[in-house]
Amino acid sequence: MSKTEKHEFQAEIAQLLEIVIHSLYTEKEIFVRELISNAADANEKLQFLQQTAGTEIFEADRALSIHVSTDETAKTFTIVDTGIGMTQAELVENLGTIAHSGSKAFLEQIKESKGDARLIGQFGVGFYAAFMAAESVTVSTRSYRPDAQGYVWTSDGKTGYEITPAENLERGTKIVLQLRDTEFASAFRIEEVIKKYSNFVSFPIELNGNPVNTIQPLWTKNRSEISDEDYTEFYKYIGHDVNGPQYRLHFNADAPLSIKAILFVPERNTELMTMSRQEGEVHLYCKRVLITAKAKGLFPEWLRFLKGVVDSEDLPLNISRETMQDSSLLRKINEVLTKRVLKWLEEESKDSDKYAKFFAQHGHCLKEGVATDWSHKEAIAKLLRFKSSHTEGDATTSLADYVSRMPEEHKEIYFLHAPDREAAEASPEFEVFRAKGWEVIFLEDPRDEFVLEHLHSFDGKTLVAAAKADIKLERPEDRSKGLSESQVEGLVAFLKATFGERVSEVRASERLVGSPAVVREADGGMNANMRRMMKMMGKEDSLGLAAKPEFELNPDHGIIAGLEQLRHSDEGLARQLAGQLLDNAMVSAGLIEDPRAVFARLNHLLEKLIPVKS
Numbered sequence: 001m002s003k004t005e006k007h008e009f010q011a012e013i014a015q016l017l018e019i020v021i022h023s024l025y026t027e028k029e030i031f032v033r034e035l036i037s038n039a040a041d042a043n044e045k046l047q048f049l050q051q052t053a054g055t056e057i058f059e060a061d062r063a064l065s066i067h068v069s070t071d072e073t074a075k076t077f078t079i080v081d082t083g084i085g086m087t088q089a090e091l092v093e094n095l096g097t098i099a100h101s102g103s104k105a106f107l108e109q110i111k112e113s114k115g116d117a118r119l120i121g122q123f124g125v126g127f128y129a130a131f132m133a134a135e136s137v138t139v140s141t142r143s144y145r146p147d148a149q150g151y152v153w154t155s156d157g158k159t160g161y162e163i164t165p166a167e168n169l170e171r172g173t174k175i176v177l178q179l180r181d182t183e184f185a186s187a188f189r190i191e192e193v194i195k196k197y198s199n200f201v202s203f204p205i206e207l208n209g210n211p212v213n214t215i216q217p218l219w220t221k222n223r224s225e226i227s228d229e230d231y232t233e234f235y236k237y238i239g240h241d242v243n244g245p246q247y248r249l250h251f252n253a254d255a256p257l258s259i260k261a262i263l264f265v266p267e268r269n270t271e272l273m274t275m276s277r278q279e280g281e282v283h284l285y286c287k288r289v290l291i292t293a294k295a296k297g298l299f300p301e302w303l304r305f306l307k308g309v310v311d312s313e314d315l316p317l318n319i320s321r322e323t324m325q326d327s328s329l330l331r332k333i334n335e336v337l338t339k340r341v342l343k344w345l346e347e348e349s350k351d352s353d354k355y356a357k358f359f360a361q362h363g364h365c366l367k368e369g370v371a372t373d374w375s376h377k378e379a380i381a382k383l384l385r386f387k388s389s390h391t392e393g394d395a396t397t398s399l400a401d402y403v404s405r406m407p408e409e410h411k412e413i414y415f416l417h418a419p420d421r422e423a424a425e426a427s428p429e430f431e432v433f434r435a436k437g438w439e440v441i442f443l444e445d446p447r448d449e450f451v452l453e454h455l456h457s458f459d460g461k462t463l464v465a466a467a468k469a470d471i472k473l474e475r476p477e478d479r480s481k482g483l484s485e486s487q488v489e490g491l492v493a494f495l496k497a498t499f500g501e502r503v504s505e506v507r508a509s510e511r512l513v514g515s516p517a518v519v520r521e522a523d524g525g526m527n528a529n530m531r532r533m534m535k536m537m538g539k540e541d542s543l544g545l546a547a548k549p550e551f552e553l554n555p556d557h558g559i560i561a562g563l564e565q566l567r568h569s570d571e572g573l574a575r576q577l578a579g580q581l582l583d584n585a586m587v588s589a590g591l592i593e594d595p596r597a598v599f600a601r602l603n604h605l606l607e608k609l610i611p612v613k614s
């Protein structure tokens with residue numbers, strides 16, 4: 001009855017294996033960490049089942065351990081765990097056919113030049129790291145389910161894999177790697193790698209019969225007993241990272257809930273490399289027993305960059321993973337943790353250079369928090385950083401610092417969206433602020449405008465788009481170039497007639513200095529940025545009406561004075577010039593989605609202004 005089934009690897013996994021097999025020499029050792037981490041996961045899952053009343057477990061008395069052995073003559077590396085094992089269906093699902101969303105993300109990141117195969121574990125495809133060192137891998141496994149069968153899975157990591165039923169297997173999983181060379185068949189080498197990455201596995205690991213790790217979970221120790229290296233190694237183990245963390249927090253709370261937690265912020269946010277959303281990686285324990293790995297609901301989504309462990313004695317041990325998901329207890333833990341993390345990040349933000357690095361990596365998550373988490377948005381807003389007219393180059397400011405610099409008569413927080421600092425400083429909207437010496441926040445990412453509009457106010461000050469700000473300048477003393485009141489009236493009427501439906505209002509501006517004209521987005525409509533974002537998200541249907549802008553002219557500008565004269569001498573040309581001024585202002589405000597449209601008129605004008613002499 002032992003019938004071998006042949007399976008092909010799904011295309012993405014085959015591609016992934018191709019890369020893994022050709023990984024760099026220095027990356028190969030990572031397979032040890034990944035296989036040990038899977039063995040520990042399998043043991044932790046069994047430990048959880050042992051606590052769950054009514055679960056029948058095959059070989060219930062078998063101790064939870066991890067055994068590693070090496071054989072230099074046979075060129076093999078073997079790892080055995082006594083965890084939950086896998087059924088045939090689980091073998092197929094976990095080791096080969098069903099798309100792991102992680103495999104695609106990993107492929108994308110590794111194709112980027114920055115790709116580092118050592119990060120493989122972060123993408124949920126760590127098992128395949130075995131093929132970095134092995135020419136073939138054999139997995140013998142027996143599920144904890146009393147009525148399950150044993151199976152052997154083998155593969156050369158190229159074409160596919162085979163699954164054969166096997167008799168008399170013990171509970172758990174045994175993985176044998178037929179190595180390509182003897183390096184990883186050396187006990188010394190393996191011991192070195194285990195010590196490097198897996199010192200914190202909470203089950204005894206034996207190497208060729210000798211214990212190699214310390215097994216007390218780190219978070220149950222006193223902070224004074226833990227060295228910086230301990231924390232860093234622990235992070236590298238749970239975070240599948242090769243670098244240490246950027247920030248760490250070890251805290252214990254007794255009230256309102258008993259919580260022990262060690263949390264880390266990684267140096268890099270993988271979302272920036274892969275463009276795909278990452279999963280939070282904080283594991284939930286109760287009295288050292290793993291309840292849920294990567295526990296959903298433990299933190300709000302916008303804190304998904306955190307890695308670490310949370311142990312709460314208040315959780316009922318026999319709670320099922322499903323009911324855990326929506327329990328009110330989990331919500332309480334979430335609230336306590338979120339508050340603590342916000343406080344932690346605020347403390348860390350005092351070292352502003354280091355914090356700038358943090359914000360460059362994880363800032364997009366915080367912004368998402370402001371836009372989506374009503375109850376914490378004020379607290380998160382304190383953690384945001386922006387470029388502004390006060391900062392230089394890439395330096396940023398907090399909203400609190402902005403507020404502290406506001407002069408008495410400056411009442412609101414102003415922000416301006418432009419592709420970069422130069423464009424922001426050159427834009428007509430900025431003129432009035434420069435003239436007054438008031439600071440403006442510069443937003444380069446169109447989504448930031450959305451975030452600030454959503455935040456609405458900070459420290460009691462309303463956040464206002466510069467284009468909508470209601471601020472006036474005194475007209476200059478020297479009005480030699482300027483138009484008189486009656487000239488302004490006449491020109492405004494002429495422009496209204498000329499622009500017709502394109503604008504909702506024409507008026508003399510009280511806030512322009514160096515530009516002839518500006519358009520202001522009227523309130524109510526969807527602004528240009530929002531419309532662009534909706535289009536980017538493919539939501540053409542929900543595009544609101546573009547609000548008709550208001551046109552403001554600068555009565556003290558030479559072009560405007562010239563236009564007033566021109567409309568009496570050559571009305572046709574004056575209309576064309578007026579149309580061009582409106583186009584220019586619209587482009588500058590980002591209200592014309594395709595600026596190419598305005599060039600036809602411009603060329604026509606140029607032709608008139610530069611007549612060919614015959």
Ligand code: ADP
Pocket residue numbers: 034038039041042081083084085086094095121123124125126127128172173
């Ligand atoms: P991850 O561990 O992030 O899920 P891996 O590629 O390392 O990704 O492992 C894939 C899956 O294979 C695991 O989620 C688990 O279900 C299964 N698996 C791997 N090794 C073992 C093992 N030793 N015992 C039981 N299941 C395992």
Ligand code: MG
Pocket residue numbers: 034037038121124125126127
């Ligand atoms: Mg794994």
